Amino acid sequence: MSTAEGAITDEAFAPHPWTTASAVDVDRIGDRLVRLRLDVAEPFAFSPGQHCVLRLRAEDGYTAQRSYSIASDPADPLLELMVECLPGGEVSGHLHDEARAGDEFELRGPIGGWFTWTGDARAVCLVGGTGVVPIVSMLRYAARVGASERIRVCAVGRTRIELPYADELIAAGALVALTRENLDERVAAPPYPSELEPLLAGAERAYVCGSVGFASFAVRLLGELGMPTGSIRVEQFGATG
Amino acid sequence: MAVTRGFTGKRRPERPERLPPGQYDTGRDWPTLTAEATPDIAPEDWTITVDGLVERPHTWSWREAHALPGSTYFGDIHCVTSWSKLDTTFGGLAVDELLAIARPRAEAAYVMAHSSTGYTTNLPLADVTGGKAWLAWEYDGRPLPVDHGGPVRLLVPHLYFWKSAKWVSRLELMAEDRPGFWEQNGYHDRGDPWLEQRYQGDP
Numbered sequence: 034m035s036t037a038e039g040a041i042t043d044e045a046f047a048p049h050p051w052t053t054a055s056a057v058d059v060d061r062i063g064d065r066l067v068r069l070r071l072d073v074a075e076p077f078a079f080s081p082g083q084h085c086v087l088r089l090r091a092e093d094g095y096t097a098q099r100s101y102s103i104a105s106d107p108a109d110p111l112l113e114l115m116v117e118c119l120p121g122g123e124v125s126g127h128l129h130d131e132a133r134a135g136d137e138f139e140l141r142g143p144i145g146g147w148f149t150w151t152g153d154a155r156a157v158c159l160v161g162g163t164g165v166v167p168i169v170s171m172l173r174y175a176a177r178v179g180a181s182e183r184i185r186v187c188a189v190g191r192t193r194i195e196l197p198y199a200d201e202l203i204a205a206g207a208l209v210a211l212t213r214e215n216l217d218e219r220v221a222a223p224p225y226p227s228e229l230e231p232l233l234a235g236a237e238r239a240y241v242c243g244s245v246g247f248a249s250f251a252v253r254l255l256g257e258l259g260m261p262t263g264s265i266r267v268e269q270f271g272a273t274g
Numbered sequence: 275m276a277v278t279r280g281f282t283g284k285r286r287p288e289r290p291e292r293l294p295p296g297q298y299d300t301g302r303d304w305p306t307l308t309a310e311a312t313p314d315i316a317p318e319d320w321t322i323t324v325d326g327l328v329e330r331p332h333t334w335s336w337r338e339a340h341a342l343p344g345s346t347y348f349g350d351i352h353c354v355t356s357w358s359k360l361d362t363t364f365g366g367l368a369v370d371e372l373l374a375i376a377r378p379r380a381e382a383a384y385v386m387a388h389s390s391t392g393y394t395t396n397l398p399l400a401d402v403t404g405g406k407a408w409l410a411w412e413y414d415g416r417p418l419p420v421d422h423g424g425p426v427r428l429l430v431p432h433l434y435f436w437k438s439a440k441w442v443s444r445l446e447l448m449a450e451d452r453p454g455f456w457e458q459n460g461y462h463d464r465g466d467p468w469l470e471q472r473y474q475g476d477p
Contacts, residue, residue: 047460047474053276086356088296089278097283098296100355123284123298137276144473146459147309245306245421252311262311263392269308 049077051088054140057111059132063194064118066163067129068104071112077142079107080149081170082240082268085142087114089124099124100144102166102242102268104198106173112140115197117163148268150240152180157236157260159229159251161189161243162196167268168242169198172205181205185232187224189247208232223250226258233258242268292350293358294467300357306421307355309455310391313441317425320390322409324372326447327382332375336425339409342371347408347429352467354434364429365412369402372409372445381449387428387437388444394454395439396463397430399447406432409442434465434472 058070079085081103088098105113118129150156150171158168165188175181186207190196192214203209209216210224233239239260241251248269255265293299317336325331334342347364378399385397401407410429411418418424423440430437436456457463462471469477 089281089283090276091282092277095283096296097281097298098356121284126284127278127281131280132278136279138278139276144460147455241311249312249421256311262313265311267308267310269306 048086048141048144049075051139051141052077054087054112054138056132056134056136056138059128059134059136061129062197065129065195066197067116067118067125067132069114069116069128069132071114071138071140072110073112073140076110076112079103079143080146080151081107081174082149082167083143083145084167085112085114085140085144087124088139088141089127090139096139097123098139102163102170103143104166104169104173106170106177108177109173115163115166115169117197145268148240148242148266150174150184150238152178152183154183154238155236156184156238156240157229157232157255158184158186158240158242159189159224159255160186160241161247161251162191164241164243164247164268164270165190165197165202166242168240169201171240172202172207176205185236187229187232189224189243224254226254229254229258233260236260237264239265240268241265243270245269292360294352295470296472297352297356297358297467300359303357304359304422305353305355305357307353307436308421308440310393312421313391314420315390315425315441317411320425321443322372322426323444324376324447325444326386327379327449328373328447329377329379330375332372334372339367339426340411342367345405345408347410347431349431351431351435351438354436354461354465354467354472358467362431363414364408364410364418364431365415366408366410366426366429368405369407369409369428369445370405373403376447378447382447384448384451386446386448386452386454387439387442388446389439389441390443391441393439393441395428395437396448396452396454396457397433397437398451398464401430401433401437401464402428402445406430410438432466434462434467436461437465 054071
C-alpha cells in the first residue's frame with residue numbers, strides 16, 4: 034500500500050546522515066515519561082514503527098546515544114518521541130530532568146525496516162508500557178489514510194498515568210488492559226485470551242513490542258490463540274538508559 | 275555537530291579504550307533484542323549444518339558438536355544499539371573446527387548464518403575463520419539462556435552483535451555477498467564496531 038502523503042513505501046529506508054533536531058515541546062507526563070516534539074533540520078521519510086537514534090553531545094565532545102521509537106505520523110511536520118526515564122539513565126535521565134524547549138540534539142534515522150506497518154496487512158498489536166510508542170505512529174498513520182479498520186491494538190500498562198498515550202489509545206478504540214488499577218468496568222488484570230480473541234479475527238500479522246518479559250508473555254499468548262509464530266514481529270527492549 | 279545544553283554525561287567509561295565509538299558500558303546488564311518469537315529448542319533437537327560452497331556438506335548433532343575440540347572466548351561484545359559488555363566468557367566451538375571438516379571451496383568468500391527462526395545474517399568468510407568466531411553454548415560457565423540464543427548461537431565478537439545469530443542452525447558458504455535479515459533492513463553488511471559500520475552507507 035502506498036499513499037500520496039507521508040512518503041510511505043514498503044521499501045526499507047536506509048538511515049540518513051546525522052542531522053540536528055531542536056526541541057519544540059518538552060512535556061513531562063507523570064513521574065517517568067517525557068514527550069519530545071522535535072523540529073528536524075533535515076527531515077527524513079520513515080514508516081510507522083521505525084525508530085531513530087538520539088545523540089547527546091557534551092561541550093567537551095563526549096557523546097551518548099540511544100534508540101527511540103517514533104510516535105509521530107510520518108506526515109507530522111515534527112518528530113515525536115516518548116521516552117521513559119530509567120533509573121540512572123544517562124540519556125533518559127537528562128531528557129527527563131534537564132531538557133527544555135530550544136535544546137538541540139543530534140538525530141539519525143530512520144532505523145529498522147522490519148517492525149513497520151503501512152496498512153499492507155491486517156494487523157493485531159499486543160504492546161506493553163513504552164512498547165506502545167511505535168503503535169501510536171501506526172494508529173495515527175492509519176487514521177490519516179483511512180486504514181483504521183486494518184489495525185487492532187491491545188495495550189498493557191500498570192496504571193493509566195504510567196501507560197503512554199493511554200487516552201489517545203482508548204479514543205482510537207484500543208483495548209487498554211491495566212494490571213494495577215481498574216479502568217472503568219474492567220478489573221485490573223493482564224489481557225484475557227477472551228478479550229484478545231476478537232482482535233485476532235482476520236489478522237494476518239501480529240506486532241509485539243515491550244520489555245523482554247512482556248514480549249515473551251505476548252508471543253506465548255498470541256501463539257495460544259492461533260497466531261502462527263512466523264507472522265509475529267517482535268520488538269523488545271531491555272533497560273539501556 | 276550540535277551540543278546539547280546542560281548535558282555532561284554520567285557514566286564516563288572507566289576503560290574508554292575498550293569502547294568503540296558511540297558505545298557505552300552496560301555493566302552487568304545484558305539487554306536482549308530480537309526480531310522474532312523466541313523459539314524453544316531442546317539441545318537434543320538442535321543441529322548445525324555447514325553447506326553451500328564446501329567440499330563436504332555436513333550436519334552435526336549437539337553430541338557430535340560437543341565431541342569436537344571446544345574453546346572459550348573471553349572478551350567484549352558490542353551491540354549496534356550502543357551498549358557494549360566487557361569481559362564476557364563464552365564456551366563452545368570455534369567455527370574453524372566445522373570448516374576444517376566441511377572444507378570451504380576456493381570460491382567461497384562469504385557466509386550466510388541461518389537461524390531456526392528464519393533469521394539470517396551475512397558475513398565475510400574471513401570474519402568467521404582464524405579463531406574469530408564460535409558456536410557458543412555456554413555463557414559464564416552455564417548453558418546459554420534461550421533469550422540470548424540458546425541452546426547455541428553464533429559468536430562473532432569483533433563485529434556488532436546482530437552478526438552473532440541466535441539459535442544458529444546453518445552456515446551457508448557463498449561466492450557472492452547477499453544481505454541477511456537486518457542487512458536488508460538498512461544495517462551494514464560487515465558491521466565493524468571500531469569503524470562504526472552501523473547502517474548501510476556507513477564507511
